[in-house]
Amino acid sequence: MSSRIGISCLQEAKRVAIxxxxxxxxxxxxxxxxxxxxxxxxxxRNGLVVKPFIxxxxxxxxxxxxxxxxxxxxxxxxxxxxxxxxxLPYEVQRAKEINRMFGPKGSSNxxxxxxxxxxxxxxxxxxxxxxxxxxxxxxxxxxxxKKAMAPHTCSVLLNEHPQLKYSTTRSVAKHPIGEYKVLGYxxxxxxxxxxxxxxxxxERMDYPRDTNGNITAMVHPHLQDCDWEPLNRGxxxxxxxxxxxxxxxxxxxxxxxxxNEAAYYEKQQAFMTTCREIxxxxxxxxxxx
Amino acid sequence: MxxxxxxxxxxxxxxxxxxSRVAVxxxxxxxxxxxxxxxxxxxxxxxxxxxxxSVVAVMxxxxxxxxxxxxIETDLNRCFTxxxxxxxxxxxxxxxxxxxxxxxxLLGPKGSTxxxxxxxxxxxxxxxxxxxxxxxxxxDWICLHICKHLQREMASTPVRYVHFDIPLNEAYSLDSxxxxxxxxxxxxxxxxxxxxxxxxxxxxxxxxxxxxxxQFNSGTLFEGGSVDVYTxxxxxxxxxxxxxxxxxxxxxxxxxxxDFCLLHPGxxxxxxxxxxxxxxxxKEALYPFFINEGAYYEKGxxxxxxxxxxxxxxxxxxxxLR
Numbered sequence: 201m202s203s204r205i206g207i208s209c210l211q212e213a214k215r216v217a218i219x220x221x222x223x224x225x226x227x228x229x230x231x232x233x234x235x236x237x238x239x240x241x242x243x244x245r246n247g248l249v250v251k252p253f254i255x256x257x258x259x260x261x262x263x264x265x266x267x268x269x270x271x272x273x274x275x276x277x278x279x280x281x282x283x284x285x286x287x288l289p290y291e292v293q294r295a296k297e298i299n300r301m302f303g304p305k306g307s308s309n310x311x312x313x314x315x316x317x318x319x320x321x322x323x324x325x326x327x328x329x330x331x332x333x334x335x336x337x338x339x340x341x342x343x344x345x346k347k348a349m350a351p352h353t354c355s356v357l358l359n360e361h362p363q364l365k366y367s368t369t370r371s372v373a374k375h376p377i378g379e380y381k382v383l384g385y386x387x388x389x390x391x392x393x394x395x396x397x398x399x400x401x402x403e404r405m406d407y408p409r410d411t412n413g414n415i416t417a418m419v420h421p422h423l424q425d426c427d428w429e430p431l432n433r434g435x436x437x438x439x440x441x442x443x444x445x446x447x448x449x450x451x452x453x454x455x456x457x458x459x460n461e462a463a464y465y466e467k468q469q470a471f472m473t474t475c476r477e478i479x480x481x482x483x484x485x486x487x488x489x
Numbered sequence: 490m491x492x493x494x495x496x497x498x499x500x501x502x503x504x505x506x507x508x509s510r511v512a513v514x515x516x517x518x519x520x521x522x523x524x525x526x527x528x529x530x531x532x533x534x535x536x537x538x539x540x541x542x543s544v545v546a547v548m549x550x551x552x553x554x555x556x557x558x559x560x561i562e563t564d565l566n567r568c569f570t571x572x573x574x575x576x577x578x579x580x581x582x583x584x585x586x587x588x589x590x591x592x593x594x595l596l597g598p599k600g601s602t603x604x605x606x607x608x609x610x611x612x613x614x615x616x617x618x619x620x621x622x623x624x625x626x627x628x629d630w631i632c633l634h635i636c637k638h639l640q641r642e643m644a645s646t647p648v649r650y651v652h653f654d655i656p657l658n659e660a661y662s663l664d665s666x667x668x669x670x671x672x673x674x675x676x677x678x679x680x681x682x683x684x685x686x687x688x689x690x691x692x693x694x695x696x697x698x699x700x701x702x703x704q705f706n707s708g709t710l711f712e713g714g715s716v717d718v719y720t721x722x723x724x725x726x727x728x729x730x731x732x733x734x735x736x737x738x739x740x741x742x743x744x745x746x747x748d749f750c751l752l753h754p755g756x757x758x759x760x761x762x763x764x765x766x767x768x769x770x771x772k773e774a775l776y777p778f779f780i781n782e783g784a785y786y787e788k789g790x791x792x793x794x795x796x797x798x799x800x801x802x803x804x805x806x807x808x809x810l811r
Contacts, residue, residue, distance in 0.1 A: 231762060321679040421685045424685060
């Protein structure tokens with residue numbers, strides 16, 4: 201990194217939203233947003249509008265992931281532009297509503313930052329999910345969060361894969377970020393150049409299945425709960441119900457994550473593979489008017 | 490000397506009918522996956538067995554299994570009271586009410602001589618309970634001996650006997666349909682997930698149960714001894730907002746995952762979202778279980794509390810000719 205790299209001046213972030221209940225059964229976010237809605241003292245910051253918001257209230261009411269379709273896959277250009285007619289799946293209607301309130305996605309009126317809070321049945325620990333390797337604001341913010349949370353570790357998952365990227369609730373904002381824990385921000389400060397260790401999404405690995413589509417094996421006990429640990433060629437990956445071990449045959453070492461997430465059985469995903477990467481970010485500061 | 494002792498035991502053992510017909514049920518809750526996959530495997534391989542025991546594998550709630558939800562309209566495992574089994578049903582009745590009567594016809598009728606000899610209903614819990622045999626009797630020698638056998642043979646899984654003191658008429662769960670019955674409950678496992686270590690433990694538990702039954706039916710004498718029995722005393726709900734009824738605290742980190750560790754008056758029980766510790770206010774030290782079971786939020790149960798006592802069990806053998 202050259203010391204002659206300039207400072208990037210970015211527009212001030214004025215409006216931030218914190219979403220919980222994008223999936224109605226992921227309780228931490230729902231509880232936090234309800235708490236902060238009742239008493240916002242903890243999330244208030246000078247010069248900033250911070251709005252806590254329940255994304256999928258009907259799913260929260262039923263304590264289920266979604267009513268008709270996964271809200272966190274519903275923010276596609278097609279859905280957002282489709283005309284408002286009767287009989288639209290609930291989550292498509294809701295996506296359009298959220299896009300009106302916090303977007304429109306891609307416009308200058310959109311909220312600056314959306315933090316979308318989730319839980320997982322996998323052993324990922326605290327993870328921040330990024331969708332872009334070039335969003336300087338998000339990279340610097342993630343770097344700040346990781347430092348602030350130390351010694352508690354926080355992993356960063358980069359989902360920039362052209363086929364595997366999906367249209368998330370948070371993508372409505374200018375700077376979307378998923379699974380965030382603590383917000384700290386001071387105005388006017390310059391953040392020096394930094395690097396961020398990330399895990400870049402490679403591919404989705406499904407369970408072995410029979411002709412009826414039922415899974416025929418489980419995540420191997422040696423892989424279960426080993427999110428972010430290296431998986432090498434020849435390592436155990438699945439254990440069939442009749443006791444046979446299936447090995448990982450990939451050529452390169454990968455770092456699996458989302459290992460055995462309940463909601464992904466129906467999405468044909470036992471775990472995701474990632475590779476390690478270091479992203480560099482320029483220094484940033486607020487652009488002066 | 491040995492011969493005398495053996496004869497003595499033989500003559501003084503409690504003699505019980507053979508356990509000839511066994512039902513292994515899974516998917517009573519459609520998202521408790523160990524049992525779903527265990528029953529699926531048994532059905533695939535048609536492991537019925539013959540002498541000395543015949544085993545039928547049953548998927549209790551196939552529609553809920555298909556959708557991977559606990560139930561479609563109402564909790565199937567609360568539909569086996571005498572009243573529910575006798576209630577007139579129509580096409581408009583809740584799916585699970587219709588299904589419970591079907592299962593009662595298949596595996597019961599409850600309380601009759603045609604019922605299966607033993608019904609083992611497979612469940613998972615999000616609570617850290619290890620393996621529990623949950624039943625309505627604290628003097629069913631067959632169930633108690635099976636528990637003792639599992640405790641002896643399962644090295645890495647804690648095995649416990651949990652007793653709900655409810656008369657048979659009011660017993661509401663599927664296992665009450667068999668002449669002998671229990672739920673085999675294993676946790677912790679999130680609902681909708683199958684964890685290989687938990688699956689293996691359940692598979693081992695079922696195998697050991699069937700092994701014991703085969704040996705029993707073949708005339709083996711099982712020596713008596715003692716078993717610790719946890720008898721359910723009461724449930725404790727989460728603290729809730731009086732207006733909205735939403736929960737205002739979570740199970741305290743000092744209590745989370747400490748199933749069957751004695752809870753004393755004054756011990757931390759809940760941590761409110763505003764950071765306040767709420768303590769156990771009961772007068773008697775009791776054993777908590779089903780701590781933070783996901784499916785029980787809607788039933789108003791944060792944890793259950795039990796008394797522990799040691800139960801003496803006699804030697805048993807089956808009614809075979811010597």
